[in-house]
Amino acid sequence: MLFVATIALGFTSCDDDDSTTPEVPAVYAQEDQMGRPAINTVFVTGMENKNTFNVTIPSQMAAGFAAAFESRLLGLNAGYTTNALGMDAATFSGALVTDVLTANLNGTTTFFDGTNVLTGRTLADDVISVELLLIFGGPDGTANPGLSDDHVDANDKPFLSSFPYMATPW
Amino acid sequence: MKKKITLFAGMLALATSIYLMAADHNEAQAIMGTGSDIADLYAFQSPANSNYMVLGATVQGLLSPAATANASFDENVMIEFNIDNNGDAVEDLVIQCIFENGQVSMYGPYAPATTGLNSTIDKTATLTQADITSYGANATIGRNGNISLFAGPRDDPFFFDFNQFGAILGGSATSFNNPGDDSFKxxxxxxxxxxxxxxxxxxxxxxxxxxxxxxxx
Known part of the structure; x- marks a missing residue:
């Protein structure tokens, strides 16, 4: 914030209609951030923390939020042991806390297709059910069957086969 | 007294959950309802050509059809795609999109001079532009060499029975329904x-x- 203020001050001093002064490029300051779906929404609790998470760069998220993510995971599912990826609570929350989306450059890109895990995100991927299964489903995906799938499996409009792929608006 | 506090905490959780419009929709108060509120991010291999990647971002979620015609990108808000290609969660490349006079201008991908919370635009970077598609019009696609670009209103691709999830978190339900009800339909x-x-x-x-x-x- 201090940094932004300094830049803004810098702007003011340059904004004096001196045609020989080179144009100072505008500074854009971060307000929101997202990698994977529902990470901030589900794992960060409290409005203040959510706002802070949105202006934390990914490489610093683990340092700031890993412990809170783990306690939130155990708050959501007190019986959490491991999930279908074989990750214990610390490992799973540690994997989630750096909120970036990995995308494979050499093959299938999917959130989960039964074989590939977290290699991208297509429009049709049922990302919420994947996350619910990993949070509530236990080591073999059968625990908490009432919580591990929201039973909304597809979008409400078919996607397009050509660019821009997203469906036309309602 | 302790029971009362627990009850209050439960009610607070319920009240909070009403605002938790997932995937990233409306998730934090500072940006709720503003032009900078991100809804979702998508990254997938092009269905048309396996040598290509598609990146998509959505903002200003939960627009009703009636509200969509008047919705517009905030001309003061940049949508910046960040790409880390060496695994350190620091951006090596950025793709910056800004919106002015009915056009989207996309700079990059290029290596930014500085990384982090504050960005400037290198106007010498590769520039691709497209007219912003109006509500109800056919998609306008801008091209520059091998790059294709679209900006405009779309159906929200996201789906989730968010209301039932909120009820579960709030303690008024213990499981999802089958079938569920898409809160984003x-x-x-x-x-x-x-x-x-x-x-x-x-x-x-x-x-x-x-x-x-x-x-x-």
Whole structure:
């Protein structure tokens, strides 16, 4: 914030209609951030923390939020042991806390297709059910069957086969 | 007394959950209802050409059809795709999209001079532009060489029985319904979609990507 203020001050001093002064490029300051779906929404609790998470760069998220993510995971599912990826609570929350989306450059890109895990995100991927299964489903995906799938499996409009792929608006 | 506090905490959780419009929709008070509120990020291999990648970001979620015609990108908000191609969660490349006079201008991908919370635009970077598609019009696609670009209203691709999830978190339900009810059905978002050769993003096995909204100071 201090940094932004300094830049803004810098702007003011340059904004004096001196045609020989080179144009100072505008500074854009971060307000929101997202990698994977529902990470901030589900794992960060409290409005203040959510706002802070949105202006934390990914490489610093683990340092700031890993412990809170783990306690939130155990708050959501007190019986959490491991999930279908074989990750214990610390490992799973540690994997989630750096909120970036990995995308494979050499093959299938999917959130989960039964074989590939977290290699991208297509429009049709049922990302919420994947996350619910990993949070509530236990080591073999059968625990908490009432919580591990929201039973909304597809979008409400078919996607397009050509660019821009997203469906036309309602 | 302790029981009362627990009850209060439960009610607070319920009240909070009402605002938790997932995936990233309306998730934090500071940006709720503003032009910088990100809804979702997508990254997938092009269905049309396996040498290409598609990146898509949606903002301003939960637009009703009636509200969509008047919705517009905030001209002071940049949508920035960040690409880390060496696994350290620091952006090696950025793709910056800004919106002015009915056009979207996309700069990059290019290596930014500085990384982090504050960005400037290198106006010498590759520039691709497209007219922003109006509500109800056919999609207008801008092209520059191998890059395709779209910006405009779309159906929100996201689906989730968010209301039931809120009820579960709030303690008024213990499980999802089958079938569930998509809390995002019939709603729109403003979307930016771009498609470009994978070779412009990295040469390794994979990239890490994330989207940021940044407001002009």
């Amino acid at each position: 019939g709603t729109n978002v403003l979307a930016v979609v771009l498609e470009l050769p994978k070779s412009m993003l990295g040469s390794g096995e994979s990239i890490n990507t994330w989207v940021e909204t940044k407001r002009k100071q």
